[in-house]
Amino acid sequence: MTSRYFFVIVFSVMISLSANAANYWNDIAESNIQSSGERVIKPLKFRTLTLNISDIKSVLQSAPQEKNVRPSNSNSVISLPMPNGTYLRFKFVDSPIMEDGLAAQFPEIKTYLGQGIDDPYSSVRFDLTPLGFHAMIFSESGTVFIDPYAKGDNYNYISYFKSDFVTDKRMTCEVIDNWNTDNKKQAPYNPDMLAEGQLRTYRTVVACTGEYASYFGGTVNAAMAAIVVSMNRVDGVYENEVSVRMVLVNNNSSVVYTSSSSDPYTNNNGNTMLGQNQTTCDNIIGSANYDIGHVFSTGGGGVAYLGCVCQAGNKARGVTGSGAPVGDPYDIDYVAHEMGHQFGGNHTFNSVTSSCGGGNRNNNTAYEPGSGTTIMAYAGICGADDIQPHSDPYFVAKSLDEIIAYTSVGGGNACPVTTTTGNHNPVVSVPTGGFSIPISTPFELTGSATDADNDPLKYCWEQYDLGPSGGPNAPTGNAPLFRSFNPVTSGTRQFPRVYDVVNNFHTIGELLPTYARSMVFRLVARDYKAGGGGVGSATMTAINVVATAGPFLVTSPNTAVTWNSHIPQTVTWNVANTSAAPVSAATVNILLSTDGGQTFPTTLASGVPNIGTAIVTLPNIQNSTCRIKVKAATNAFFDISNADFTITNVVGIGNTNSAPLKFNLAQNYPNPFNPTTVINFTIPKTANVTLKVYDMRGEMVASLINGTLTTEGNYSYEFDGSSLASGMYFYKIEAGAYSETKKMILMK
Known part of the structure; x- marks a missing residue:
């Protein structure tokens, strides 16, 4: 009887949790939203919802403290709305980013940390403050934000992908790296091992100008809430990437100023505020009471000292100023970037145009083409060299090296509190490299990783080359060609x-090499473990690009032709000297796609000689979005046919119960035709058959069949003359000693 009551209680709780998840979020049409506040965050696409604050508060109150329970072991579950109309569930904990004294002073400001249930690759940082509910979700499908619909509106919300929010607000940044050259020197290290299983927590001061506080209503409570919202998102990135957390100190509110006339800052001058913030933090907070300091403003751009965390007299020299100090552009493009400098990270872009010029490029870390796309790059502010409008919320491999080294064995290791997470870094495996590929030819790399904790992993292949500065479309030497993309679940x-x-499209930041050079690639794997992620990487031996080989190109099928299934077809390609040394690709594999070239699950032939032609047998399917891929069997390069083509089933003609008695070629039908016609023929036995089309000059214009047909019977081939001019053509069949020719007329 006891066990029965226990089951009823548990089942009731499950029903209750499910009901709560359905009740506190509700979709609403944007046209039905009544909100008078200013809309600052205006994504191109978004989902609109209402949130019942009272209901979600009761869900949040169930959260255990992170110091007692890890997110993955929590029994508290929250459902968060995704932009596509679905919900993701997360196990979550109460994860304060304020010290106890500050948290007691502002009990209405709460922050949480979660690990995905439905999407095991996902983690989340979210908050509930007087400014409403905010979330930053790192999901398999991309980074998602949840924000209030408008300023001052705590009832209506938007859920949107980071990629759908483009703003015209542009950052300006300056890094001061000559203040202490000794501090920048680092001993040799293995960046993959330094941060393993350890979370480094830094006591943080974030001051603000009176102008910043006024933007949020002019009260200390509102300004502190805004600071926490930004820092909670910054912590979400730093915890995942470099296992670093910043926690606001007990008396942080003492440097939150609400009057622009009496604060100690020059709001619109970032360089001046560097010294002002250092003095203010030391005098008010006390140098011994914090590890990193920063000031938020509404002007002055971004500026910070390089590698100043833990460094007395300089550790508060960081400024982030923007006229709209909210949302992803401020939190990631600005704050995470400037604090990245303070943690030892240099700029990573290779461009020298617009804001990328003026000495902002750093020779030793310019691994990203153009403006770059990651946190320490300059996405959106390098004019014609811009790769994309805003930064993606992760560090490129070189930034990981720098920040992990600085916090583990550099100057930033002198002051944090280090706690054990028990997490392990992924162990990454990559191809040995050292091979040669042809110019102007696509290629693919595949790596893998293992994780001692069996955490699901996401992968990021990055080019790891330094070369002359310049734009992404006109590289010289070993300059970077390929941009970094958000981590994905595939190692390819x-x-x-x-x-x-x-x-057949060329995208800035995705330029194939057109001259002889070398390329190095690095694979980074991440586990996105909430509260202290694990990151591992491995670097390939350089790939050599050979100017005397390539481009390697599929030449047939290369138009919207129709091929009959089960009839041998001829695939052709331009070898382009790839079979000779040093590329030395002796054989190729031929693969079929039925989804327009997105995937190639079917192998038509493997290990065939790389001589430019091969006969393949197609599967018995009907499909109009087929592509052919020819890939070197023991190398990385490949090409895909240029257009979708159609595969149709071979059908018999007539209903005879016996095999044909002789070879026969029928007249095509219709005739004249435009643009397709059907050619029928019969074979009485297995034969090597060719069916070709010739023009009036006797030149072959199409090879329809070239191979052995093993089944006697009636065959039908649909010929597509779309690519030919109007006129008379001849089609000829040969099968052993049998040969026959007929004429047909294409009339357009």
């Missing part, structure tokens, strides 16, 4: 992306 990356290859 195509260069360029499959979208570009199948659409």
Whole structure:
């Protein structure tokens, strides 16, 4: 009887949790939203919802403290709305980013940390403050934000992908790296091992100008809430990437100023505020009571000292100023970037145009083409060299090296509190490299990783080359060609992306090499463990690009032709000297896609000689979005046919119960035709058959069949003359000693 009552209680709780998840969020049409506040965050696409604050508070109150329970072991579950209309569930804990004294002073400001249930790759940082509910979700499908619909509106919300929010607000940044050259010197290290299983927590001061506080209503409570919202998101990135957390100190509110006339800052001058913030934090907070300091403003751009965390007299020299100090552009493009400098990270872009000029490029870390796309790059502010409008919320491999080294064995290791997470870094495996590929030819790299904790992993292939500065479309020497993309669940990356290859499209930041050079690639794996992620990487031996080989190109099928299934078809390609040394690709594999070139699950032939032609047998399918991929069997390069083609089933003609008595070629029908016609023929036995089309000059214009047909019977071939001019053509069949020719007329 006791066990029965226990089951009833548990089942009731499950029903209750499910009901709560359905009740506190509700979709609403944007046209039905009544909100008078200013809209600052205006994504291109978003989902609109209402939130019952009282209901969600009761869900949040169940959260255990992170110091007692890890997110993955929590029994508290929250459902968060995704932009596509679904919900993701997360196990979550109460994860304060304020010291106890400050948290007691502002009990209405709460922050939480969660690990995905439905999406095991996902983690989340979210908060509930007087400014409403905010979340930053790192999901398999991309980074998602949840924000109030408008300023002052705590009832209506938007859920949107980071990629859908483009703003015209542009950052300006300056890094001061000559203040202490000794501090920048680092001993040799293995960046993959330094942060393993350890979370480094830094006592943080974030001051603000009176102008910043006024933007949020002019009260200390509102300004502190805004600071926490930003820092909670910054912590979400730093915890995942470099296992670093910043916690606001007990008396942080003492440097939150609400009057622009009496605060100690020059709001619109970032360089001046560097010294002002250092003095203010030391005098008010006390130098011994914090590890990193920063000031938020509404002007002055971004500026910070390089590698100043833990460094007395300089550790508060960081400024982030923007006229709209909210949302992803401020939190990631600005704050995470400037604090990245303070933690030892240099700029990573290779461009020298617009804001990327003026000495902002750093020779030793310029691994990203153009403006770059990651946190320490300059996405959106390098004019014609911009790769994209805003930064993606992760560090490129070189930034990981710098920040992990600085916090583990550099100057930033002198002051944090280190706690054990029990997490392990992924162990990454990559191809040995050292091979040669042809110019102007796509290629793909595949790596893998293992994780001692069996955490699901996401992968990021990055080019790891330094070369002359310049734009992404006109590289010289060993300059970087390929941008970094958000981590994905597959360890394979195509260069360029499959979208570009199948659409014959060239994207800035995805440029194939056109001259002899070398390329180095590095694979980074992440486990996104909430509260202290694990990161591992491995670097390939350089790939050599050979100017005397390539481009390697599929030449047939290369138009919207129709092929009959089960009839041998001829695939052709331009070998382009790839079979000779030093590329030395003796054999190729031929693969079939039925989804327009997105995937190639069917192998038509493997290990065939790389001589430019091969006969393949197609599967018995009906499909109009087929592509052919020819890939070197023991190398990385490949090509995909340029257009979708159609595969149709071979059908018999007539209903005879016996095999044909002789070879026969029928007249095509219709005739004249435009643009397709059907050619029928019969064979009485297994034969090597060719069926070709010739023009009036006797030149072959199409090879329809070239191979052995093993089954006697009646065959039908649909010929597509779309690519030919109007006129008379001849089609000829040969099967052993049998040969026959007929004429047909294409009339357009």
